Amino acid sequence: MSVEKNKALVRRLIEAWNTRNWAVFDEVMAPNCIDHYAPPDQKLGREGYREGQINITNAFPDIQFTIEDMIAEGDKVAVHMTFSGTHRGKFIGIPPTNKRVTVPDISIYRITNGKIVEEWGFSDRLGFVLQLGVVPPIK
Amino acid sequence: MSLEKNKAIVRRYFEAVDKRNLAVTDELVAPDYFHRGFQVRSREEWKQSMTMVIKAFPDYHETIEDMMAEGDKVWVRYKATGTNTGEYRGLAPTGKKITYEAVCIYRIVSGKIVEMWSVSDMLDFLKQLGVIEYTEKAKKLFPEK
Numbered sequence: 001m002s003v004e005k006n007k008a009l010v011r012r013l014i015e016a017w018n019t020r021n022w023a024v025f026d027e028v029m030a031p032n033c034i035d036h037y038a039p040p041d042q043k044l045g046r047e048g049y050r051e052g053q054i055n056i057t058n059a060f061p062d063i064q065f066t067i068e069d070m071i072a073e074g075d076k077v078a079v080h081m082t083f084s085g086t087h088r089g090k091f092i093g094i095p096p097t098n099k100r101v102t103v104p105d106i107s108i109y110r111i112t113n114g115k116i117v118e119e120w121g122f123s124d125r126l127g128f129v130l131q132l133g134v135v136p137p138i139k
Numbered sequence: 140m141s142l143e144k145n146k147a148i149v150r151r152y153f154e155a156v157d158k159r160n161l162a163v164t165d166e167l168v169a170p171d172y173f174h175r176g177f178q179v180r181s182r183e184e185w186k187q188s189m190t191m192v193i194k195a196f197p198d199y200h201e202t203i204e205d206m207m208a209e210g211d212k213v214w215v216r217y218k219a220t221g222t223n224t225g226e227y228r229g230l231a232p233t234g235k236k237i238t239y240e241a242v243c244i245y246r247i248v249s250g251k252i253v254e255m256w257s258v259s260d261m262l263d264f265l266k267q268l269g270v271i272e273y274t275e276k277a278k279k280l281f282p283e284k
Contacts, residue, residue, distance in 0.1 A: 073142075073207040106244075106258040120216060122241060122242050
């Protein structure tokens with residue numbers, strides 16, 4: 001798998017989120033894909049990952065992921081993204097605040113035989129909860 | 140600048156921090172270096188903030204878990220650990236051992252780091268320091284690692 005093909009695969013995944021084309025997850029992710037740092041109540045594999053994305057989208061119906069930068073080497077692709085959305089639905093127990101959040105995220109994907117098999121995702125969860133107003137500002 | 144040379148610069152930078160040899164970073168970091176995440180706008184400011192971290196966590200250590208390079212950038216996934224035995228930003232030492240992971244992106248020009256972006260889970264970090272307390276519900280969603 002060339003690095004350009006791997007990058008194209010990750011772009012397809014991000015486009016699928018942005019267009020809510022959930023079926024594409026079957027094409028780009030292996031069924032037993034590992035999601036490091038997944039929340040404890042997330043099911044294993046691709047199903048859990050897809051459900052997690054659907055839950056976020058239900059809570060932030062206008063959520064969009066923008067690719068700021070992307071790198072690929074060997075069997076991995078890393079993406080620096082910003083996600084923005086308005087909090088209109090209950091999310092992780094937090095009732096809708098109608099606040100708009102903009103959060104940076106870096107996700108690293110490992111690809112084998114044309115499918116994502118492993119993912120490490122880092123996002124600014126502190127910025128996220130501060131923007132939602134559920135944590136008082138830290139002095 | 141080759142990718143291998145850029146990776147070597149970033150490895151040397153991590154080693155310099157580990158050996159507490161911040162002066163070596165003069166060779167590796169441009170004077171007007173800019174960290175976008177933490178709004179650190181110069182090498183001197185960076186050294187000051189790193190010095191504060193080391194005072195608060197004398198055994199502070201970063202381990203490179205993964206590294207990728209392309210163009211003028213190097214991306215590093217790393218794990219940081221340290222025991223909070225010193226005061227940190229006005230907070231009394233907690234004695235707690237902290238672990239957090241992050242990804243940093245370094246842009247390298249003419250053999251020096253000129254810019255950096257990072258995304259890290261400061262929520263978990265502050266919780267480990269005891270600055271933030273979780274509700275019962277939150278403890279279920281974000282269990283202690």
